[in-house]
Amino acid sequence: MRLTLKIWKQKDSHSKGKFVNYSLDAISPNCSFLEMLDILNEQLIRQNEEPVAFDHDCREGICGTCSLYINGRPHGPDDAVTTCQLHMRKFKDGDIIVIEPWRAKPFPVVKDLIVDRSAFDKIIQEGGYISVLTGGAAEANQILVSKTNAELSMDAAACIGCGACVAACKNASAMLFVSAKVSHLGLLPQGRIEAKDRVKKMVAMMDTMGFGNCTNTYACEAECPKLISRSNIARMNREFICAKVI
Amino acid sequence: MNSSFLHFSSITKKIWMALLGLFLMLFLVVHLGINLCLLRDDGGKWFRAAAHFMGTNYIVKIFEVVLFGGFIFHILLGIILQLKNWLSRPVRYKVTNKTPTPFLSKYMIYTGAIVLTFLIIHLFNFFFIKFGWVSTHVPALDDKEPDFLGVTRYLFSQPAYSIFYIALIIGLGFHLYHAFQAAFQTLGLDHKTYTPFITGFGIFFAIVIPLGYIIIPLYFLI
Ligand code: FES
Numbered sequence: 343m344r345l346t347l348k349i350w351k352q353k354d355s356h357s358k359g360k361f362v363n364y365s366l367d368a369i370s371p372n373c374s375f376l377e378m379l380d381i382l383n384e385q386l387i388r389q390n391e392e393p394v395a396f397d398h399d400c401r402e403g404i405c406g407t408c409s410l411y412i413n414g415r416p417h418g419p420d421d422a423v424t425t426c427q428l429h430m431r432k433f434k435d436g437d438i439i440v441i442e443p444w445r446a447k448p449f450p451v452v453k454d455l456i457v458d459r460s461a462f463d464k465i466i467q468e469g470g471y472i473s474v475l476t477g478g479a480a481e482a483n484q485i486l487v488s489k490t491n492a493e494l495s496m497d498a499a500a501c502i503g504c505g506a507c508v509a510a511c512k513n514a515s516a517m518l519f520v521s522a523k524v525s526h527l528g529l530l531p532q533g534r535i536e537a538k539d540r541v542k543k544m545v546a547m548m549d550t551m552g553f554g555n556c557t558n559t560y561a562c563e564a565e566c567p568k569l570i571s572r573s574n575i576a577r578m579n580r581e582f583i584c585a586k587v588i
Numbered sequence: 589m590n591s592s593f594l595h596f597s598s599i600t601k602k603i604w605m606a607l608l609g610l611f612l613m614l615f616l617v618v619h620l621g622i623n624l625c626l627l628r629d630d631g632g633k634w635f636r637a638a639a640h641f642m643g644t645n646y647i648v649k650i651f652e653v654v655l656f657g658g659f660i661f662h663i664l665l666g667i668i669l670q671l672k673n674w675l676s677r678p679v680r681y682k683v684t685n686k687t688p689t690p691f692l693s694k695y696m697i698y699t700g701a702i703v704l705t706f707l708i709i710h711l712f713n714f715f716f717i718k719f720g721w722v723s724t725h726v727p728a729l730d731d732k733e734p735d736f737l738g739v740t741r742y743l744f745s746q747p748a749y750s751i752f753y754i755a756l757i758i759g760l761g762f763h764l765y766h767a768f769q770a771a772f773q774t775l776g777l778d779h780k781t782y783t784p785f786i787t788g789f790g791i792f793f794a795i796v797i798p799l800g801y802i803i804i805p806l807y808f809l810i
Binding site: 413442447510577578583586 | 599689774778
């Protein structure tokens with residue numbers, strides 16, 4: 343495959359960035375998207391040019407480190423995959439691919455395509471945990487959990503915190519991410535104890551960090567590589583109302 | 589508007605937005621009920637009776653204040669939320685987002701602006717006459733009450749006005765199309781069984797209510 347890449351290049355968070363064009367030849371359709379970028383970077387290094395900086399780690403779709411807004415969609419044109427799981431067969435020979443970093447005020451660009459997603463960590467620090475004293479493992483059936491709640495909680499826990507929800511949302515809202523965390527803990531008996539405090543604090547931090555407001559466009563759900571459902575947002579709203587009113 | 593109003597959390601603002609939105613939808617139904625009286629072939633008896641009731645009843649007058657408050661807060665909250673949303677992405681994407689989203693869900697502020705335009709025009713055309721803030725050359729009734737039937741007939745006899753009215757009402761329909769279901773989602777009222785029904789009813793509401801309003805100018809035009 344022959345490709346033209348238009349990639350956002352930015353020296354650091356203070357510099358002004360710009361799009362730079364690159365050409366690639368003989369890319370196998372079986373390459374993953376990140377392997378294609380590896381090939382580009384090897385080529386750039388050989389030419390004594392600076393490689394393109396992008397985030398990645400597991401390359402198995404489980405860590406949430408990779409990002410990239412590809413041709414107008416977070417994680418590219420495929421559904422329910424992360425960028426590392428995206429393959430070049432999703433593109434056509436001769437395609438022009440525009441690659442941008444996640445754009446959101448709370449996700450400042452660090453370099454090229456890498457953004458600082460520590461705003462998510464700050465939200466987690468506000469309540470994305472349960473407080474327990476460590477000790478011997480409790481008997482598994484001591485606290486009963488309904489099958490439905492266990493399933494819903496596990497579905498919400500599938501969130502890898504990649505930030506595609508924020509990147510896709512026209513308001514750069516983090517509601518899907520926060521609601522997944524609030525749901526996955528709040529649906530289980532161990533998480534109920536701190537549920538009210540959790541939702542209030544996490545929502546407050548989400549606002550403080552500068553994320554936008556949800557306007558129910560559900561772009562987040564459409565782009566989530568882990569198919570986190572919008573019903574988590576409704577659950578968080580419910581939880582929030584109860585925490586404030588009752 | 590004090591600063592604590594601005595400092596409500598994003599979800600609190602949205603909950604108020606949803607509650608007020610649902611309240612305003614209820615008002616649309618009541619108003620449509622009165623409008624449909626115009627279709628009766630009784631020389632405007634029913635419509636005049638309804639207009640008289642709305643203009644003189646004390647409970648309605650109290651409700652009017654609540655209604656105005658509802659409109660103002662819904663609009664203000666919408667603007668505040670939207671400004672924050674714009675500020676949340678100071679650097680835009682080069683490629684326009686291609687994520688599939690429900691019809692018109694991304695354009696609520698714009699369809700809302702159409703509804704606001706309609707509201708302002710409508711207030712000038714009808715409501716403000718009641719207070720004498722706006723004059724009309726349609727003479728008042730014997731008991732000094734404004735002749736809303738006459739004003740309606742006069743306005744809708746002008747095709748340009750009717751077409752403009754219909755266009756704005758279609759804008760209202762677009763606003764409602766997303767608003768109904770979204771209000772329930774914001775209030776946390778999401779359920780495997782009921783949400784599809786709510787979504788379906790929202791679409792039905794967004795089509796039927798504007799159609800009801802559109803029938804009136806068509807009736808006078810044809
Ligand atoms: S690199 Fe870990 S999910 Fe993509």
